[in-house]
Amino acid sequence: MKTKYSKPVSPEKFKGKGFDAMHAVVEIAKRSALYFKKEKKEKVEECLVCGSNFNDKILTAFEIEFVQCKNCTHVFQKNQFSDKSVYKFFETDKEINCHLPEDQFQYRCENINKPKIDEVMQLRVEMGCSNNDGQWLDIGCGAGDLLFQLNKDYHWNGVGIDISAPGIEMAKNNGINAILTDLFDYYSSTNNQDKITKSYDIISAMGYFDLVQEPTKHLKVVKRLLKDKGLLMLDHPKFDSFTGDLIKSVPECAGRYFNALERSIFTDKSMKYFLETNGFEVLFDWKYGLDIYTFISIITLKLPQLAKSNIVEYINSKNNEFQSIIDNSGYNDVNFCIAKLK
Ligand SMILES: [Zn+2]
Numbered sequence: 001m002k003t004k005y006s007k008p009v010s011p012e013k014f015k016g017k018g019f020d021a022m023h024a025v026v027e028i029a030k031r032s033a034l035y036f037k038k039e040k041k042e043k044v045e046e047c048l049v050c051g052s053n054f055n056d057k058i059l060t061a062f063e064i065e066f067v068q069c070k071n072c073t074h075v076f077q078k079n080q081f082s083d084k085s086v087y088k089f090f091e092t093d094k095e096i097n098c099h100l101p102e103d104q105f106q107y108r109c110e111n112i113n114k115p116k117i118d119e120v121m122q123l124r125v126e127m128g129c130s131n132n133d134g135q136w137l138d139i140g141c142g143a144g145d146l147l148f149q150l151n152k153d154y155h156w157n158g159v160g161i162d163i164s165a166p167g168i169e170m171a172k173n174n175g176i177n178a179i180l181t182d183l184f185d186y187y188s189s190t191n192n193q194d195k196i197t198k199s200y201d202i203i204s205a206m207g208y209f210d211l212v213q214e215p216t217k218h219l220k221v222v223k224r225l226l227k228d229k230g231l232l233m234l235d236h237p238k239f240d241s242f243t244g245d246l247i248k249s250v251p252e253c254a255g256r257y258f259n260a261l262e263r264s265i266f267t268d269k270s271m272k273y274f275l276e277t278n279g280f281e282v283l284f285d286w287k288y289g290l291d292i293y294t295f296i297s298i299i300t301l302k303l304p305q306l307a308k309s310n311i312v313e314y315i316n317s318k319n320n321e322f323q324s325i326i327d328n329s330g331y332n333d334v335n336f337c338i339a340k341l342k
Pocket of ligand 1: 047048049050051052069070071072073074
């Protein structure tokens with residue numbers, strides 16, 4: 001397995017200047033927690049990843065209780081609302097994964113998506129595959145920014161699916177072949193299932209498996225959709241991180257992590273367990289994050305007078321240097337993996 005550390009970014013170019021966008025994320029998390037508070041929930045006895053029923057309370061954010069599995073270290077919501085509730089929420093929600101000002105969309109395509117696409121394409125070259133053409137499925141495509149970049153750089157056939165109606169509308173406006181559906185309906189929608197079984201060279205699921213109630217069930221469908229040399233590319237918020245520890249101390253500032261829609265939060269260990277016990281081998285692991293940016297964002301939320309101070313400006317200007325120290329020690333808050341079928 002190859003491990004790579006750090007991915008330089010300019011947070012102000014994809015989040016906007018200052019911390020307004022990050023502070024807004026906390027408000028959105030509060031609103032969605034309030035929305036799901038009235039939905040019916042069921043207590044989850046078994047770990048969503050390994051099935052163990054030994055777990056401990058780890059933190060509560062906006063009255064949502066998270067527990068950690070004692071076996072595989074996976075973190076998940078103790079009381080879960082149904083997928084139906086989530087689908088209903090996304091029929092109309094325009095706040096999550098949808099709106100991006102034009103300049104931020106372009107920045108995201110070039111600086112967030114392009115490096116990921118290039119890594120997976122490079123791996124294919126090393127595996128002896130041609131990148132002249134191919135089939136790509138993006139699950140949870142949102143506004144379609146990943147496939148937008150793919151279409152720009154490669155002559156591939158990309159399809160995006162998502163349960164967010166406003167997201168699919170935006171993806172279509174971005175020229176993406178996007179379908180409003182969930183993974184299971186997408187899989188069974190064809191009359192001849194053999195036609196779509198083993199159809200894809202690459203399936204991407206960015207920030208996906210942490211949002212679904214039964215990640216293993218979703219991964220099994222992904223497995224059926226991938227060609228023999230197919231690759232799964234994913235990223236996920238990482239619990240065993242600087243940001244994870246930060247939110248444990250200030251759960252009232254949760255937003256990017258520990259929000260109502262995040263059914264699970266993977267750790268390094270639980271993601272590897274999840275992939276390996278379901279027939280995948282991790283080929284590539286990239287460690288990076290937004291820990292410093294999240295840290296300063298929370299500090300300025302608590303102490304607004306610091307927002308325009310020299311020290312915040314200084315830390316912002318050195319963001320990539322501070323973040324790389326965290327990334328290199330594996331304390332980063334995002335993991336990006338590429339895995340192949342064993
Ligand atoms: Zn577990």
